Amino acid sequence: MERTAPLIHDMLRPNKKFPSVWCPGCGNGIVLGCLLRAIKAQGIDHNKVALVSGIGCSGRMPVYADFNTLHTTHGRALAFATGLKLARPDLHVIVIMGDGDSLAIGGNHFIHTCRRNLSMTAIVVNNKIYGMTGGQCSPTTPVDSVATTATYGNIDQPFDISHLAAVAGAAFVGRSTVFHVRELENIISQGLNKKGFALIEAISNCHTYFGRMNRIGQAPDMLKWMKDNTAPVLMDPEKRKDKVTRGVFVDKETIGFLQHYEQLVEKAIKNKELLKQWKQKREHKDDEAEEQAG
Amino acid sequence: MGVKLESKPISKLGYINYQEGNIYYVFHQGNETCAEAALLAGCDFYGGYPITPSSEVAEVLSRRMPQEGRVFVQMEDEIASMASIIGAALGGAKSMTATSGPGFSLMQENLGYAVTAEVPCVVVNVQRLGPSTGGPTSPAQGDLMQTKWGTHGDHPIIALSPTSIQEVLELTIVSFDFAERYRTPVVLLMDEIIGHMRERVGYPRKQDINIFERKKYLEPGEDYKPYSLDYDSDVPPLLSFGEGARYHVTGLIHDEAGFPTLNKKEVTEWYDRLYRKIDKGLDRILLYELYNMEDADTAIISFGISVRVGLEAMQKARQKGLKVGMVKLLTVCPLPEEMLRQVISGVKKVVVPEMNRGQLVLEIDRLNKTGVELIHVGTSDGEIVRPEDVLKALED
Structure with a gap:
């Protein structure tokens, strides 16, 4: 694992704006750390990373990172990212969202982005609650959990983010927690390398609201909960029953939207000179991408 | 007139x-x-x-x-x-x-x-x-x-x-x-x-075709601020992502570098520039055409397809000896307010045909400082405004 101090100087913006907006002990910092180490490990040029986010606590992540950063509207990060990636296939487009952001208001964009299978990496920071607005119930709040909009306990069935992404057609789906830092970093790394859409669910803690209201405790208690209540997906199903699984659930070889589109263009372009120019432009971009990947 | x-x-x-x-x-x-x-x-x-x-x-x-x-x-x-x-x-x-x-x-x-x-x-x-x-x-x-x-x-x-x-x-x-x-x-x-x-x-x-092409690339040594206040046009260039500038974009109100701010001074500067850049461009942005306004005592003001109705009504009115002119608005936001004020204050009556229950006419009314008679000829039944109805308003 990369030491922290050089990473901060290398990957975070020197001019902005610490301390962060997050509560002490928040998992968002851990997710950001994992992402930055993964980007560094892959040797991706900062100029070619676009970090896109939605609204919520996790949405503030891009402001700190020294990339091309885009803080969008609530739930729409994937749609902004789709336009950006299609216009600029040479960029590594990485999307950070929360559970409410990506699955409630952004649920439609979420399933369709999985289906479209454009090469981007999306991380959903799942803390099972709306943190920024003050602890309201989200689409991943478990049944019977308490939230400020579920004072008698939540009666809505929660989404399983990873399974939803898998059935919607994502090429890569993985899940870990902010307790399992190395594993999370490793899964993000795999996602960054994937051709097609990669979705990573990072289970995180909101001790300020979820932990306090549900009497789980402070940040360390919530991390301990992650340690005790999750298990690797490769473990014997008998032993891991009733536990939340971690690991890589989907890792498909797919052609991806961009390559499909390139094939379509080659069929459609009638002007031979234009076709030649277009191919050269694309090859040039591929070369650049390969160079960055080292 | x-x-x-x-x-x-x-x-x-x-x-x-x-x-x-x-x-x-x-x-x-x-x-x-x-x-x-x-x-x-x-x-x-x-x-x-x-x-x-x-x-x-x-x-x-x-x-x-x-x-x-x-x-x-x-x-x-x-x-x-x-x-x-x-x-x-x-x-x-x-x-x-x-x-x-x-x-x-x-x-x-x-x-x-x-x-x-x-x-x-x-x-x-x-x-x-x-x-x-x-x-x-x-x-x-x-x-x-x-x-x-x-x-x-x-x-x-x-x-x-x-x-x-x-x-x-x-x-x-x-x-x-x-x-x-x-x-x-x-x-x-x-x-x-x-x-x-x-x-x-x-x-x-x-x-x-010769239109504006934006500057996309960072120049060596350039200290790029995507929302800089330092441009005469008040429109800082928008460099493309992936070309070295590595800046932040947000829907939050932001400072010159693009980072969120609620500092009163920065918020005001940002807001003022947002309006000022359009105001400075008005000479180019405002597009309109005037027909027969030189001797007109009645003006038809409209936009979109209703302009064609207005022109038809104007011709029929002219054949009847009425001094009717027409203003065709091509830019509808922002409106050419100065021109419209002059038109309104230079005639006795203004007729506004539009396929709605009264929208452009509200803007015209707002600009009508001299109390000129203002008639709205609208439809909201899916049919185009009829030239006869405009003509009737002109004649009344």
């Missing part, structure tokens, strides 16, 4: 240099022409969602964009369509979407984002009748005020409204210029009749 004012037609911009012998004439529909004109203007990216009466724009571009090696994508809804064109624009693309009323309502959220983050893009709204699902797909001009105020919070916006298919071609090209030049979304406000009507259109060659 009457006013001596010069028209400000599209040709005055000098963007299209029609070359005799190199004009390609076609019998084309408004929506088809809008799509082809977008290609001529250099549109690199189209993200859209089907909705009548605008779908032909998407259909034509789904065929034509790949032929040119450009991107067409059908998004999951209009919210995503609007988001995708903003994302593409930040990557350096000239981008566009097209929709109609219900879709335009969904786009308001991210339209506001494009205003705030100052991202150039073109939004085509082919208006149809009524709120909600309304009366698909009868024509109307009921989205004028939504175009102006549809997204929340104070903000400036540019909207252009063609009255013929040739003007669809020209104003589509102008929309891209204004969007790029002023770093703002531009709404091309059509209506179902303009969208679906067929007329003879003369297409210029691509090389005969």
Whole structure:
């Protein structure tokens, strides 16, 4: 694992704006750390990373990172990212969202982005609650959990983010927690390398609201909960029953939207000179991408 | 009576240099022409969602964009369509979407984002009748005020409204210029009749079009601030993502570097510049044509397809000896207020035909400081305003 101090100087913006907006002990910092180490490990040029986010606590992540950063509207990060990636296939487009952001208001964009299978990496920071607005119930709040909009306990069935992404057609789906830092970093790394859409669910803690209201405790208690209540997906199903699984659930070889589109263009372009120019432009971009990947 | 004012037609911009012998004439529909004109203007990216009466724009571009090696994508809804064109624009693309009323309502959220983050893009709204699902797909001009105020919070916006298919071609090209030049979304406000009507259109060659191209790349040693206050035009260049500038874009109110701020001074500076950049461009942005206004004691003021009705009524009135003039508004947001004030104060009566229950007429009323008689001739039943009804208002 990369030491922290050089990473901060290398990957975070020197001019902005610490301390962060997050509560002490928040998992968002851990997710950001994992992402930055993964980007560094892959040797991706900062100029070619676009970090896109939605609204919520996790949405503030891009402001700190020294990339091309885009803080969008609530739930729409994937749609902004789709336009950006299609216009600029040479960029590594990485999307950070929360559970409410990506699955409630952004649920439609979420399933369709999985289906479209454009090469981007999306991380959903799942803390099972709306943190920024003050602890309201989200689409991943478990049944019977308490939230400020579920004072008698939540009666809505929660989404399983990873399974939803898998059935919607994502090429890569993985899940870990902010307790399992190395594993999370490793899964993000795999996602960054994937051709097609990669979705990573990072289970995180909101001790300020979820932990306090549900009497789980402070940040360390919530991390301990992650340690005790999750298990690797490769473990014997008998032993891991009733536990939340971690690991890589989907890792498909797919052609991806961009390559499909390139094939379509080659069929459609009638002007031979234009076709030649277009191919050269694309090859040039591929070369650049390969160079960055080292 | 009457006013001596010069028209400000599209040709005055000098963007299209029609070359005799190199004009390609076609019998084309408004929506088809809008799509082809977008290609001529250099549109690199189209993200859209089907909705009548605008779908032909998407259909034509789904065929034509790949032929040119450009991107067409059908998004999951209009919210995503609007988001995708903003994302593409930040990557350096000239981008566009097209929709109609219900879709335009969904786009308001991210339209506001494009205003705030100052991202150039073109939004085509082919208006149809009524709120909600309304009366698909009868024509109307009921989205004028939504175009102006549809997204929340104070903000400036540019909207252009063609009255013929040739003007669809020209104003589509102008929309891209204004969007790029002023770093703002531009709404091309059509209506179902303009969208679906067929007329003879003369297409210029691509090389005969000369419009604004944005600066995309960081210069060595440049200290780039995407929202800098240091430009005379008040429009800082928008460098593309991926070209070394590594800046932040947000829908939050931001400082010169793009980072969120609630500092009163910074918020005020940002807001003032947002308005000032449009105000400084008004001389170019405001497009209109005046007909027979020199001796007129009555003025018809209108936009879009209703202008054609107005012109017909004007001719009939002139045949009857009435001194009627006409103002055709091509830029509908912002309005040419100074010109309109002069017109209104120079006549005895103003008639405003429009296919709604009174929207442009409210703006005219606001500018009517001298208490000139003001008559609205509207329809909201899916039918075009009839020239006879306008004539009646002129005669009364």
